[in-house]
Amino acid sequence: MLATPPDVDVLIVGAGISGIGMAAHMGMKAPHHSYAIVERRENLGGTWDLFRYPGIRSDSDMHTLGFDFEPWKHEKSIADAPAILDYLHKIVDERGIREHIRFGLKVISADFREDETRWHVEMEADDGSRTHMTANWLYLGAGYYDYDDPYDAGFDFSEYEGQVIHPQFWPENLEYAGKKVLVVGSGATAVTIVPSMADKAASVTMLQRTPTWMFARPAKDRIANLLRKVLPEEIAYKITRFKNIHMQDLSFKTARDKPEKVSENLHKRIEKALGPDYNPEDFTPPYNPWEQRVCLVPDDDLFKAMKAGKAQIVTGHIEKFEANGARLTDGTLIEADIIITATGLKLAVAGKIAVSVNGEPVQFNERFYYKGCMFSNLPNLAVVFGYLNASWTLRADINSDYICRVLNRQREKGAQIVTPVLTPEAEAQIEEDDVFDFSSGYIQRSKHIMPRNAVRYPWRLNQDYLSDRKELKESPVEDGLLTFKRAGSNARTSEEQLEAAE
Structure with a gap:
């Protein structure tokens, strides 16, 4: 030594x-x-x-x-x-x-x-x-x-004439106002980006190969904010933390034990938020809730953007990227000035x-x-x-x-x-x-x-x-x-x- x-x-x-x-x-x-x-x-x-x-x-x-x-x-x-x-x-x-x-x-x-x-x-x-x-x-x-080095999904953009961005390397001061944006992916990153860009962009499309389970909840915790008004900060925090830890645990275990019931409840929340625009196929993954992470939609922001006609979800497979967008295997062309590859880490x-x-x-x-x-x-x-x-x-x-x-x-x-x-x-x-x-x-x-x-x-x-x-x-x-x-x-x-x- x-x-x-x-x-x-x-x-x-x-x-x-x-x-x-x-x-x-x-x-x-x-x-x-x-x-x-x-x-x-x-x-x-x-x-x-x-x-x-x-x-x-x-x-x-x-x-x-x-x-x-x-x-x-x-x-x-x-x-x-x-x-x-x-x-x-x-x-x-x-x-x-x-x-x-x-x-x-x-x-x-x-x-x-x-x-x-x-x-x-x-x-x-x-x-x-x-x-x-x-x-x-x-x-x-x-x-x-x-x-x-983020995950490379192997896309060929050689014919595409627009801008391609990976969320992990986001350019400073990206100009996207008035442009058509295509977000490829259905995970938490895509679910966050789509409503955030919808106000300025001409359109934002989330293109998913398979859907993801989504769960909407308020961004503000009403009980936590109430407790902070009547209790010392540390005590209010401990109570809220205890509540949320046990709710997380209960939600996960319920999803594993009763996946059909949880799936039904998630669908009901989404249908309530989207109304007649609700398409169950875009929100029904081929797996049960919590077999992958459930994506959070705070304050229904994604659903509000969709209902306002500023964003849409398309479920399909990409055949190739052309000069002005993505061509799907069913022949559909999704036009895009900017493509964001939110395909994972x-x-x-x-x-x-x-x-x-x-x-x-x-x-x-x-x-x-x-x-x-x-x-x-x-x-x-x-x-x-x-x-x-x-x-x-x-x-x-x-x-x-x-x-x-x-x-x-x-x-x-x-x-x-x-x-x-x-x-x-x-x-x-x-x-x-x-x-x-x-x-x-x-x-x-x-x-x-x-x-x-x-x-x-x-x-x-x-x-x-x-x-x-x-x-x-x-x-x-x-x-x-x-x-x-x-x-x-x-x-x-x-x-x-x-x-x-x-």
Whole structure:
């Protein structure tokens, strides 16, 4: 072991919701540990800074997408990106986190050297120069998708004479007033863009190969705003958060248990909003609700745009793109001056960082998740991959809280290496499970790169927040699987090492 300590105890990768959340939790629960955040972009916020398309907003309510320690105070529960960024900036400034963030540094590789009990992390700046840092722990809050390379649906635009845009790389000051806009896709991004562009554009068409289940709700939470008027801010937030977490859980489980009933209710809401313009075929996917994420339509904005004749949904298959639009297989031509390819994201594991241990590359698809935040036989590394059926931040909060507990136990023991150990014998007994029981295209396309998942805890990534919260909060850190080791010794604890020395 080197005589000098690492640069920081914990290096957090990413200054979005996950990274900022971990820093805030460390400030409250592991204050004796040093940390730094490295962020490849010049601004914090992650997704909420990267995406700039019209109407960019959360599709989860901010009482659950907000952190458990910081009340959401805006009137709207369904918030736009600027409001979410204001919330994050307030947290980093009030909690002294900003001084720990180093912007413009992209993590290229990270190698854990057991003899030094530290990660050696190589980072690249925008000018191509390299920076090296060391840390005892690596906390990956880099999100779940590829920032550089979105999903390519393989369209041929060689004959098309208009403008083609991917939402992930939205141009600044795009002029679309009076133009015909075609949005290809039916997910949350398309459902957000269509009504947001409808007021200025001559027309906006959402072209979908298959429909998506949609759920309309008010952007303002009436109960939350009422509680904020009569109760202290923090108490009102906790009550609303409790309500919304349990409503999310109930809605998901009801959809899985009684899909026909949920489908019927969703159709009734849409029919009520659209009236005689309602075409059930455009709103009936070939799968049950919550087999993919349900798209939120706040304040009926999409349906209002459709009813006003400013937007339309077309279900069909593209044959080719011609000079002035998209030709469908049934012969229909949808004219467009601008085509937006809202066809989805491409998943990435560990922020595409080349992770290794003692120089040996780590293949994440060969490792099992451990309690949804670490990986089998991989020391001193934690990660956040949020929920598919609930708000991302719910996982970020409980993972941060748990890793802070681990850090404190490590400090008490005088240990430097913490590893969830899975022996070959135990691994052979594991019954594997689908890591994501969702049929979404971006999920199915990426399963080959995803870590392994067991049927039973702790070697799994759950999609049940209430269960995870209980497990991580109540189960002991030392569960017989998570081992604590001092440098240069096979002893699991400092007490065992002292006994050996005597």
